[in-house]
Amino acid sequence: MSPALSGLVRTVCGPRALRALRATRLWLRQRLGLSFYRPVQIARRAELHGDPQYGGWRICPNAVSAQSVVYAVGVGEDVSFASSLIRTYGLRVWAFDPTPRSIQWVERQPRPPELLFQPYGIADFDGAAALYLPDDPSYVSGTLIQDGHHCGGALEVPVKRLATVMAEFGHRKVDILKLDIEGAEYGVLHDVLRSGLDVRQILVEFHCVPGSADYAPAAAAVRELNRHGYRIFAVGHGTDFSLIRTSGPD
Numbered sequence: 001m002s003p004a005l006s007g008l009v010r011t012v013c014g015p016r017a018l019r020a021l022r023a024t025r026l027w028l029r030q031r032l033g034l035s036f037y038r039p040v041q042i043a044r045r046a047e048l049h050g051d052p053q054y055g056g057w058r059i060c061p062n063a064v065s066a067q068s069v070v071y072a073v074g075v076g077e078d079v080s081f082a083s084s085l086i087r088t089y090g091l092r093v094w095a096f097d098p099t100p101r102s103i104q105w106v107e108r109q110p111r112p113p114e115l116l117f118q119p120y121g122i123a124d125f126d127g128a129a130a131l132y133l134p135d136d137p138s139y140v141s142g143t144l145i146q147d148g149h150h151c152g153g154a155l156e157v158p159v160k161r162l163a164t165v166m167a168e169f170g171h172r173k174v175d176i177l178k179l180d181i182e183g184a185e186y187g188v189l190h191d192v193l194r195s196g197l198d199v200r201q202i203l204v205e206f207h208c209v210p211g212s213a214d215y216a217p218a219a220a221a222v223r224e225l226n227r228h229g230y231r232i233f234a235v236g237h238g239t240d241f242s243l244i245r246t247s248g249p250d
Contacts, residue, residue, distance in 0.1 A: 020053070038222050044233035044244055049088070050081030057081050057203045058234035058242045059176055066090040069171050071162070073097075073122045073188070074180035076140045077105045079115060081178065086114045094169065096122050098131055098157035099142040123159035123184060124191035131157040143182035145207075162188065163195045173198035183207040186217050193228045202230060202243045 050056035055078035068091045072082050075097035082093040092114045097103065098121040106117050123129055123144060131142040132154045144159070166174065177192070177199050179185045185204050192199060202225070206218035222232070222241070229247035236242075 038219070038232055038235070038241070040232050040235060041226075042231035042233050042244070042246060046234040046242065049084035051078065054078060055080045056236070057178055057240065058236060059085075059201060059203065060233055060242070060244050063200075064089055064091070064175060068175035069173065070094070070176040070178070071096070071122075071165075071174050072178045074141065074178070074182070075099075075102050075106060075117070076180075077102065079106070079109065079111065082115050083112070085176075086112050090114070092116060094118060094165075096120060096165075098159070099133075099140065100155070101140055105140075118165075120158040120160060121184075122162055122165065122179075122181070122188055124161060124187035126160050126164050127158075128156045129159045130154045141182055143184065145183035161195075162192050162199075163197060166197065173200065176201045176203065178203040180205045186221055189221055190224065193224060200245055202245075203240070204243070205237075205240050207239070 044060045045062065046058040047061045048056055048058050055076075066089055068089065070082070070085055070091060070093045072079075072093055072095040075095050076099070079095065082095055085091060085093060094116045095106075096118045097106070098119060103117075103119045111117075121129065121131070121144065129144050130146075131144060132146050133142050134140070146154075160168075162174075162177070166172075174197070179188060179202070181188065185206065189202070189204065192202075204221075206215065206221065208215050208218070218239075225243055228249045229245045230243040231246050232241055232243050234242040
């Protein structure tokens with residue numbers, strides 16, 4: 001989808017309509033063999049949490065309990081996924097987003113004490129990173145990866161590696177890691193896997209290379225995840241993948 005068309009859809013219909021249009025376009029490209037597609041690789045019970053149209057993700061409920069550790073990376077203006085998990089299991093969710101608009105939105109929301117919001121990003125390094133803001137003021141999410149949809153300026157934000165965050169919170173494992181970070185997921189996934197972190201389930205939205213329809217990095221990321229024992233058990237919206245670890249690295 002061209003930046004001009006994306007901007008028009010966001011202006012007229014809002015970000016949810018844009019997401020639906022992108023999913024439809026991706027579905028058509030998949031059917032025509034023109035885009036990235038990976039089917040479910042293993043049968044597992046899949047349980048939907050959050051808004052099914054926007055913000056919903058599927059988890060495998062096996063072994064999920066009040067003691068489970070959940071990291072939700074990328075919040076925007078939607079905490080339906082975290083809220084659903086908290087209501088269902090009584091667990092705690094650590095949520096991360098450095099975007100100023102998201103931080104302000106979260107601060108205004110009534111939220112359960114089990115939702116622990118952290119106003120910084122997750123990356124493959126510790127320090128500061130440039131956060132590129134959307135050119136359309138109706139769009140919320142910023143990105144650490146510069147592209148044609150985030151031309152609204154940039155600002156410096158703090159970021160941390162997942163290994164650093166786990167050490168700070170005293171977590172030896174993460175039961176569910178959700179990544180919706182606008183293209184920065186590739187670096188984070190590679191860092192998580194090479195660090196040998198104990199992450200049981202990974203929920204990730206894959207993004208194509210900025211300015212193109214090249215999903216080669218997504219295909220490579222799935223292959224790397226497979227080599228480390230992860231298998232896809234659910235797919236949503238064409239680009240949202242739920243994986244569970246079934247074995248150790250090959």
